[in-house]
């Protein structure tokens with residue numbers, strides 16, 4: 193078999209209109225802005241990866257990510273020459289990260305900065321430092337997709353190479369074929385309904401829709417002005433299902449509370465069983481969570497606070513690690529996300545597979561493949577496809593079915609057929625094409 197050598201890289205900075213606005217404490221968006229990277233190997237095999245950089249998650253703007261792909265990652269792509277799948281995985285794992293800090297010194301802080309601001313002379317603490325992993329994720333996923341196709345290997349080979357102690361049931365680890373919804377402990381994993389709207393009327397409609405569509409796991413974005421009305425609406429619509437265990441509810445605060453506010457905010461929800469509270473405080477303030485334990489017994493879910501294994505260790509050390517929200521884009525790609533998830537499992541920390549708002553079916557498909565390697569996720573988010581986007585970039589958009597049933601992927605690599613014409617048409621500005629060699 194010929195070696196995997198990259199001969200062309202195309203970066204698609206996409207702008208895709210969404211069917212409705214998605215809002216949370218840190219952002220509002222009615223247009224999706226994924227970055228898709230396509231790599232073409234000698235011989236013509238193509239692979240695709242995707243990322244959605246968020247300054248409040250990994251410290252990267254969209255422009256930062258575009259720049260880093262063309263500078264920090266380009267030499268690794270140009271020298272990519274793998275005679276075997278194992279050597280391809282070694283080169284993929286060696287893709288660089290770029291250090292960044294999620295806090296600003298006081299002199300650079302702007303009005304409206306929600307995260308902590310450090311004093312002038314203080315260096316960022318480990319808790320404040322995150323690597324720029326989102327840009328890396330797009331390239332990592334594209335190379336993995338291309339190499340799985342080129343060498344006719346699936347995720348079971350990736351898991352085997354990584355030497356991870358456990359993999360999914362054999363029937364699920366079939367990365368080259370078509371696979372059904374992931375299973376955990378004998379039951380199908382379901383996708384969660386995500387309720388992200390500042391407008392109470394829109395939230396009511398969404399709730400009705402998801403109840404009608406049979407969803408059982410709900411995640412509600414809070415940290416807005418009208419959280420009291422939001423709590424009342426959820427109480428009326430879901431209260432009975434929650435109390436009887438037929439539905440679950442997680443709150444996602446996106447770091448929008450201060451430790452001082454949290455007691456009062458949590459009081460609104462005292463009569464509803466919460467399955468988890470995601471990122472109540474900003475990254476860097478996790479030590480303050482111990483003091484909040486007396487106000488709620490709901491598990492803490494770490495999202496913006498959890499990028500890599502170092503973060504996982506830090507959170508476990510603080511004694512506040514209940515659930516980790518692992519996301520491929522945020523964690524730097526498939527391999528690092530899998531390492532974080534497996535580390536969490538070994539440490540007895542539960543895992544949720546999260547998604548990015550506005551992701552296309554490329555990233556969603558990689559998420560479904562991730563569940564083949566790690567079928568232990570407590571909750572799964574993603575696969576909104578053309579429920580959320582006006583147009584997708586694959587032939588058959590991956591969308592959750594009735595009750596949040598996960599869609600299937602089939603074929604080599606991520607198992608989706610990417611439409612390059614649509615990628616080009618949706619790019620704004622135009623795609624960046626780099627011919628190598």
Ligand SMILES: [Mg+2]
Nearest residue numbers: 444470471495
């Ligand atoms: Mg979150």
